[in-house]
Amino acid sequence: MTSTTEGRAGWDPSTLQSRYDVVRTYTETLAAPLSPEDQTVQSMPDVSPTKWHRAHVTWFFETFVLADNEPGFAPFQDKYWFLFNSYYEGIGPRYSRPDRGLISRPGAHDVGVYRSNVDDRMRDLLTTLDEGTLTKLAATIELGFHHEQQHQELLLMDIKHVLSRNPLQPAYAGTPSPTAETDQLGWVEVDGGLVEVGHEGDGFCFDNELPRHEQWLRPFRIADRLVTNGEWLEFIADGGYRRHELWLSDGWAKIQTEHWQAPFYWTEVDGVWFEHTLHGTFPVNPGLPVSHVSFYEAEAYATWAGKRLPSEAEWEHAARVTGSTTDRVTGNLANTTSWHPEAAGQSTGGLRQMFGDCWEWTSSAYHPYPGFRPPAGAIGEYNGKFMSNQMVLRGGCALTPAGHARASYRNFFPHQSRWALSGVRLADDGATA
Amino acid sequence: MTSTTEGRAGWDPSTLQSRYDVVRTYTETLAAPLSPEDQTVQSMPDVSPTKWHRAHVTWFFETFVLADNEPGFAPFQDKYWFLFNSYYEGIGPRYSRPDRGLISRPGAHDVGVYRSNVDDRMRDLLTTLDEGTLTKLAATIELGFHHEQQHQELLLMDIKHVLSRNPLQPAYAGTPSPTAETDQLGWVEVDGGLVEVGHEGDGFCFDNELPRHEQWLRPFRIADRLVTNGEWLEFIADGGYRRHELWLSDGWAKIQTEHWQAPFYWTEVDGVWFEHTLHGTFPVNPGLPVSHVSFYEAEAYATWAGKRLPSEAEWEHAARVTGSTTDRVTGNLANTTSWHPEAAGQSTGGLRQMFGDCWEWTSSAYHPYPGFRPPAGAIGEYNGKFMSNQMVLRGGCALTPAGHARASYRNFFPHQSRWALSGVRLADDGATA
């Protein structure tokens, strides 16, 4: 997939197979609490049905690994190639995205059969791979793992929205939501100068994290934790959603049209704010990080606070120099009872909540790094073609699978997106700037 | 419900109960072949999910019968009153119609539980009813039967559309579609004069079929069968969809915008027309009645043929004087293998295919009969408030349950509707007109 992972060492068949099993099983674990009906619904065009996610990640292995390498390959179902292609124009025509919720068949069970079939074939392939082919294929298979992890996160964000549309207020999981005490926001000073940005080293990365390159930064400060619900309530109380001077013009138009008055999943009942979560609906907890806000809201909040958002280069550089690494990411299903938001903020090198709470809006448009070249073929459509009209988010969130986050990771959403688990970290110019 | 049924004799508890069981069971029979996922999808705003139909007809009995008559009544679920109210403003706020497909819960199984609960309570009520209450309630309960039958028909029309959107081309039922030989279209002459229109006698009718009243008709002719697929193919071949002079202005605009070139479920593959049916997709059979055409298409076809559509008064009068009664309706699940279209056209008094093939567009706008007054209360919203922007269809169709059709029955759809099982019968001015 990327120049660093192609042909790099470290993958042997048994490691690949065991990793394959872990990733694939985890998707089914996430889908397990959901009924066939839950897995069918598409509550808005951005959202995909659960069973579509389960099938699409399977299609990815079938298309990009099995098709060219399985002896006597034939697709499990011809029509699945059409139904479960997300956006790869190079593969052929696709089923219309906003219509994914119209497809009752294959049903949830049928998708399970499809998954098993591809799993069997993948395991067969992995056991029979010769060294040369392994070297050639490992990068694509690893991309498949990370692709599936992205969809694991999306599956949870999406079902959260699906369930939110239901007046019965169903919960995805019964565990009670975490709470947190409010504490003092601190600032970490970071020197500027000529810094390096982009993925470094042998590990996996997506193509959009490369090439690693130099960038000039002025000294800056960055908050040591995310903006909290309690702080957001002050913003609301101070007329944050009614004062045009705080907003970008597009954002102001949006909040007028959509009547936004609070984060996405908040509802006011008799003067008290409640928040829809994967556990059900609860009063807003002031100590937890605010979540499900758009870039426009993040930017307006920063203006109101007399601060600004960090650029993606500032964020990445700060993560590196403060030693905030992904090792300490805990915001996932395996090792926390929390879906969202993540209570157990990590304190690392001065910066907390860097990887396991909310994706953090930056002030940077999502554009290619200098010298970026997407790979040839359909796989080249993975990232590059989305580099317009979106903003970069950094870090990770409570729904991000373990091992999926890293300091150079570039997530991206349109300015108005709110259904993703997105939050806000403030920055400011450095003392000597 | 109507002045004729209120308080009329003929209903005793055991007949009511047995009729209740028959109607209610038939709904579940129709839903049986459908998976939970099938029952969840709403493929366009006009369509409702199967499980919504199943719940809504249940809600009707709970709301209009149990609520005021069951001792210690409490709703099965408070929120169901909100979710399964179709359009009764008098009952309170309703869940948005185009969003019915977003509701994954209650699931198909949960709806079954709801149905059983209401069935038990209805049976309890029916066994304990005293004579006076029975007299008071019978009309509403009977309305509940006919209401459920309407939804049985809709359930089939709707699932036909849901399945049509699926590239896998699933069938609702495996039985092969019927075919028919083309035969000669004949004409039946009918005298005009001062005729009576509207429901007559003791049997059930909807409020919109009353009052029976006089209307002046000129002599006319009416076709003894429906327009066939074969005739429609000639219309297409003669540029029917490309010649503006055949069309009403609104219809012409519609076919331009929507790119209509054939009936709703037709698709051309390599010069051959195929039709999506509840059995699957088959080549268009020339001898069967054309179906799934809009009023605009019906009217344009009639203009092309040098004829016109019958008015609803002409249709009803012709049905009466030729002795075309509903006894011979066969287009239902119990006694035909055909879903659609109905092969076994009845030849009765000269007019065939009057009740069991396709709903027949008339030239009459759906307006109240002279002297029409809807009943008081929420039940008064059943029909009257829809009397604008729609055209009347008469007869019945292959999906209409047995016992549900009659000569005075007024069905109605907007001019552009095509997902209903609608067809065309031609008329013309009489020889002496």
Place this chain on the structure above:
Amino acid sequence: MTSTTEGRAGWDPSTLQSRYDVVRTYTETLAAPLSPEDQTVQSMPDVSPTKWHRAHVTWFFETFVLADNEPGFAPFQDKYWFLFNSYYEGIGPRYSRPDRGLISRPGAHDVGVYRSNVDDRMRDLLTTLDEGTLTKLAATIELGFHHEQQHQELLLMDIKHVLSRNPLQPAYAGTPSPTAETDQLGWVEVDGGLVEVGHEGDGFCFDNELPRHEQWLRPFRIADRLVTNGEWLEFIADGGYRRHELWLSDGWAKIQTEHWQAPFYWTEVDGVWFEHTLHGTFPVNPGLPVSHVSFYEAEAYATWAGKRLPSEAEWEHAARVTGSTTDRVTGNLANTTSWHPEAAGQSTGGLRQMFGDCWEWTSSAYHPYPGFRPPAGAIGEYNGKFMSNQMVLRGGCALTPAGHARASYRNFFPHQSRWALSGVRLADDGATA
């Protein structure tokens, strides 16, 4: 144009020419107070710019009279045939209706040049017509007169809307608006039976007023004047726009979506209702007929009042039997200072305000009369193709040119239209019904 006017006597060249001059001059008189900018604006798709009206009625004579009869005919400008064709598909492609306001050229002055050119050519033609051609052409020329009169009325309705969108509140004409005292509404009883409907006699009529035919009416009552603004204020005060049970379903949806709370041109300022008129903006006068209400509002008002709207047959029959003829129409520019609404209601045969105040909504859908056949050729598109999704209005209004109204005249607008000068006359079932 119609079977009665084709070839009928009464037209000689000099009468035709003098009538031509009167009609054509009146259009320019109406446009005179309007600046080139006023004449350019299209304030919504239903509205046409003044200069477009002026050009289109000219195009009508050029297309349907000169083109086939002028020796050596050539169009004044080729492109005008495209720009000023309103809806005649038979003539060729047309310029998009909603884009009429994008056409700055030809300007208002250029349109005047076009008008003069066609006037000269028409006068030349009229002076050189032989008897046979005259007989052949007279009906089309007369249709051109009535066509231009229709557009004179539309020109005023349209410019009223254009000026209403301007915060400067400009007036079309400076004359003060009339006022009227409220008086008692009376009822006129009319016998039913088999009556004749449709145009009768030698005079001009549009094709949609024919054939004259029989219709059966039950005895009915009809109000002797229109509903007043004062009565409408009571309807508003009684929650008329907030009570769903008064409304057709489509109407209720419309007033929700559009936030209707009063007639089209009413605005509430500090608890007082003001009305935009062609004279400027004034407090609503309680004694004048309510105007600029949609069919939905008219129907809801009638329901609220415990009455109903008359059918078009009832209206026409009542006009005939009470002797309400068009001779007494005074609602035009020549003989009243009033544009709208018309103060001087006429008392004729018991029915007042029949022709010169507001077009009156009926309960009848706009459909062809039994036996209706539009003329051959493009001229056949004049009326027939609009016979769907519209309701009939009868009478005439304060903006209707003198000589243009008659008892059999069928005007028509969609249910939701409000920019036309439309009002409400109530009806009810007769005492003996």
Place this chain on the structure above:
Amino acid sequence: MTSTTEGRAGWDPSTLQSRYDVVRTYTETLAAPLSPEDQTVQSMPDVSPTKWHRAHVTWFFETFVLADNEPGFAPFQDKYWFLFNSYYEGIGPRYSRPDRGLISRPGAHDVGVYRSNVDDRMRDLLTTLDEGTLTKLAATIELGFHHEQQHQELLLMDIKHVLSRNPLQPAYAGTPSPTAETDQLGWVEVDGGLVEVGHEGDGFCFDNELPRHEQWLRPFRIADRLVTNGEWLEFIADGGYRRHELWLSDGWAKIQTEHWQAPFYWTEVDGVWFEHTLHGTFPVNPGLPVSHVSFYEAEAYATWAGKRLPSEAEWEHAARVTGSTTDRVTGNLANTTSWHPEAAGQSTGGLRQMFGDCWEWTSSAYHPYPGFRPPAGAIGEYNGKFMSNQMVLRGGCALTPAGHARASYRNFFPHQSRWALSGVRLADDGATA
């Protein structure tokens, strides 16, 4: 307006007044060929009517200069403050932008009266200013000059679109369009390193050009002229608009939806491409720069050519180091016969056509420079609030008034905009990159 211009020397009353007269007169010169009807039309929401531009730039002086400084100030017309406010929320409510074409009054002549009135009052003010007030006001008055110049350019872009919608193909100006010979595209190599970006020196600049700051650039190459029509024809011929792999995802969706197949004003007639210009419609000239392409098209073209767009920092740095200054800008009404496209490309320091042909799309999103702070008050809405969802364009165009362009000037439009006079200059990574 900006920190550098506030209080800076160089303005004395007579210079200000003479500059005022020059700028204000030029606007009227540009509007002179346009009829009142031309000046009224708004052909799409992005476009403003000519007379609106003329009034709005006048409103700017009245609002930001006269209101606080004229003794006994009263607005010329209260309602004009509402009608001619473009986007300043801080001033109060505004008239809806997409409805500017609905406002027939004030007419073109009335706007002239408004302009004269404000001109008189401005001249009075300028002659009576004391030294202190002059120092305080000069920056705002100068901003008014540049603001009016921006609208002079927009006025021409807008009227070009208005006239393009007219089937009569009217010309704004009669002068024939220039032509140019195709020549060889050359490349200029530019060193990277730590460079300064942003406005420098005493001259006027907009707030978005500041603060001047350091940025790290890699070595790059930049084309010495713009992409030509001839080269664009090759792109089309090679399937440029049909090959998904060349396009950003949003751009591909856009060209599907909008059916783009060529630049905005191009039309194909019998295999020959014609271009609408301010002079009329002519065959596309292969040697002239391509114009009226969106960012999506510019980016796709660069991909097709195996190159990329320059970043805004690269563009500005290249202009500086090659000595391409604005002194040589000739693309304006005063000193060229050309409206568009500009024939007389300047060859300066190796880079041609930098300022007087087409605005040049860059690869940079329009975001604030590090340390950017908008001024306080309504004037702070001038630029900052638009810094989302737009891309930066650099240079200037044939419609840019003399003296209005400079190397640090940041123009911006949304990715899909095409009605602006926008073109393409290619860049590439440097040899040593």
